[in-house]
Structure formats: structure tokens, C-alpha cells
Amino acid sequence: MNWTAIRAIYVFEMARFFRTLTQSLISPVLSTSLYFVVFGTAIGSRIETVEDVSYGAFIVPGLIMLSVMTQATSNASFGIYFPKFIGTIYELLSAPVNFLEITLGYVGAAATKALFIGVIIFVTAFFFVDITVQHPFAMIAFLLMTCVSFALLGFIIGIWAGNFEQLQLIPLLVITPLVFLGGSFYSVTMLPPIWQTITMFNPVVYLISGFRWAFFGTADVPVAISLAAIAFFMAACLAAIWWIFRTGWRIRQ
């Protein structure tokens, strides 16, 4: 294992994040504050409680997940797409590194950035609502696994994308709807029965449900299933990346 190379990629990618630190931090804090004002205070004042939790607090796990998933995906996809776009990918391909090392470097950095933002939103939430975390270790575990698995997905998108439109396409058309319909702002039990069934096909439901359970101890689906879902998702992404590097798909002719 070429740990020096992994570290080099990781540090280089993190430098990009720190170069634009202000916008990296301000934008998630601002958008989260807006969600709290609009959903938590304005709309939430008429909903009061969901599953015995105040609505303002109820949306916190969903909000964190929403940001973490989109940030992990976009950071990782941009991270690997940018070298392709500007041509610096030649260096990665001619370096004595294998697919696992490249993936660890890029995905590790993207997951770290997403984790930073998740933590910042969590801290911001304290300014708006009272929250207690019932299962802190489970919360951290769910957060980490979500960061990593969505960074893996983003990495695949970045390799696949042939232009900037395609880079935006999957996050915009697939991930955002799945996250919004995955119970970020409501409990699945609030939906009509037919929609509850349909919702169960949305993988994001399992992640948000598990994460929310870590906060409040209540979940839409059993926690074990949530864990299995995220593990399966991560394994599927890893398998796809292994195949990509083995065949050289879209990167090595």
C-alpha cells in the first residue's frame, strides 16, 4: 500500500477545501439557518410535534443528512472530474498507485469535507432548537458511513461524467429528489399507505431513519435494516469502482 501517495492526494484535495474555506462554511450554515427559519419556525409552529419530538428538532437529522449527502457527492465527483477536465489525470494514471489508493485519497478527502459540514450544521442547529442525542456513537457511525458511501457514489459520477452538465445531472435529478422524499422533513408514517410502500424503495429513507433513531430513539424502519442498507450501498459503490479501474472505463484507454 502506497500510504504516501494516499496522503498526498488527501492533503492536495483538502487544500482545495481550505482555499475556499469561507464559502465552504458560510453557504451550508446560511442554507441551514434558512431551513430552520422557514420549516422549523414558520411552518413548524403549526405542526408542533412529530413522534413526540418538536418539529424544529425533528428536522435536524434530516437536514444534516441532506447536506452531507449532497456535499459528499458533489465534492467527490468534482474532485475526480476536475483532473479529468484540466488534464492533470495523466499524473494519477502514470503514478505507481492502484485504484484503492486513488479512491482512498479522493473519497477520504470528500468524506472529510462532508463530515465538516455535517458537524457545522449540527452545531448551528443548537442555536435554533433544543436537541439531545440518545445514541451518540450510532450517530457518529451513521454520519461517517453516509459521508463515505455518498463520496464513493460521487466518485463514480465524476469518472462517468463527460462534461459539467453530466456532473450536475445525477445529483440534481436523482439524489436531491430521493433525499427530499426520503423523510428529511417528515416521518414516513405521515404519508398515505400507498406512498409509504413506494417510499420503502427509496434507499435514502433507511439512512435518514437510522440517523434519526440515533438522535431520538424512534425510527421509521428497524435500525438493523438501516445499517444493512448503508453497508450494501457502500459495497455496491466499491464494487463499481473496482470494476471501473480494472477495465479502465472512461479513464484509461
Place this chain on the structure above:
Amino acid sequence: MNAIVSIKNLHKAYDSGFVALRGVDLDIAEGEILALLGPNGAGKTTLISTVCGITVPTSGKITVGGHDTVTDYRAARSLIGLVPQEINLEPFETVENTVSFSRGLFGKKKDPARVAEVLKMLSLDDKAKSKIKELSGGMKRRVLIAKALAHEPRVLFLDEPTAGVDVELRKDMWNVVADLKAHGVTIILTTHYIEEAEAIADRVGIISKGEILLVQNKDEMMAQMGRKELRVDLVEPVETIPDALTKYDLVLAPNGRAVTYTYDTRAERTGIRTVLNDLDAAGLRMADLQTQQSSLEEIFTTLVKEQSA
């Protein structure tokens, strides 16, 4: 020859069906500068990319320092530095960081002193903290070379290092290459400028349509190139060359109306003046003069034409 890079029967066909390399055999000696000369689309970049691991060979075998580039790619690639043709650099990074990154990527421990040394060698030491986007085109090319040298490679590939570069910068680049050779680095460069091959290479390889047509010591090639012919048209035809002129090895045209004298342009004395004087003294009246040079370009064109035929 102690070959540091050995290429055997290398074929490369792209998915599109385009065949870029057709059975390339090439041995590159440690410490030499080899110039690969060929027209656009000859397969120069594909050849380099395949050795470096950017493209996968269809068949054939490549070893670098005795390591197979496919089965033992880590050891092989650690020995190689690559300077691509296009200026591919992260615009917002500093020179120092981007060179350090390359070093780390190749598995070498962080070494600011070594990075500083490479930057100094390329006259980039005062630009270490500058962002790449602030540099001129020539400086960016130097950064590419610095990146390729950061992990102390033994073999350096330069893909058209002076394409689209002004004359002064080209000379500058040649000095850098000479300097690297003095440091013991083996250099393979591609070019389509004949004078570039002439100026810096030890050996010249001619590649066209995916085949190596000729690999020759530059001086031998230059000896062929340096020959020039002087043709003298005569007013009156002659049947034989007068005895007084035999020492010049003149060739008489079949119709007896012209003689041709071959000389070396690089010799101290070309002998043109004495030939002309002696022709005059022998009573041969000159009607016209013309000279013709055999150049690398000519050798090149002949070879490429022969290949097409």
C-alpha cells in the same frame, strides 16, 4: 547496450479501431538522449503514454529498469517521470505544493529541500509561492518538468517539450535537457522539429504510422545529412573528366554536360573554390552552378515515402 527501457513488439489499437502502434521494438540506453521524430499522428504520444501506463498495450512487452510495466507497474513507474505535451496544471495551486504533490504521489517522503533543489534547477525558485495561473506559458512548462523530476526519476519522457514555444525558450529548454543528462537522467523526447533532434539528441528514432523506421546515432545521421552536392553545368560537353581533376571524385553526367562534386558542409574546407579554379584551369567553361543538400528532412521523407509505397 545496457537498456533501461526495452520495448518489444508493441502493438496498440484503440477501441475506435485506430491502430496507433504496429510492432514497435526499441531499446533505450541508460543515460542517453533519444529523440523520437515523426509527423503528427505518427504514434509518438501513444508510445510514450503506453510506456508510462496511461494507455494499456494491446500486445507486446515493455520493461523499465528490468520491471515489466504491466505486471510490476509500481517498480517500473517509480523510475519514470513524464512531461506531457499539453500544459496540464492545477491553476489555483502554488508551484511548491503542486511539485510536492507529485513527489508524494510517487511514494516519496516529503522533502522540501529536494523540491527546492528541483525548482532551482529549473529557475523556478523565486516562483515557489506563486499560483500556477500567474505564470507565463514557459514557466508553466518548467513546472511540468519540475513535477516530473520531483520523485527523482531515472528516465524522463518529454512529449514535445517545445511545441508552440518561442525560439529563446526553446534554447532554454535544450539547456535544461542537457543539464538533466549531466545529472544522469535518461531522456526520451518527441518532437517534429528536426533541428531540435539535431541540437540535443544522442540518437534519433524516426517514427511514422506507428512504426519505427530507423534508429540511428545522430552523428551518423548528421554525416549523411551534412553532405552537399555542387553541380556544375558545362558550356561544352566532355567525354571524360580531365586527369588534373580526378582527385575531386567528380561524377560526370551521362550526356557529358555536367559534373557533380560532393563535399561536407561541416568540414573546415569544402574545397569548392579549388574545384572551381581547377575546372577553369582545365579549360572547362561553366554555364551554371547549383547546390543541393541531403537533409534529415530528406532522409525522413524518403523513409516515410518508402513506407507508404
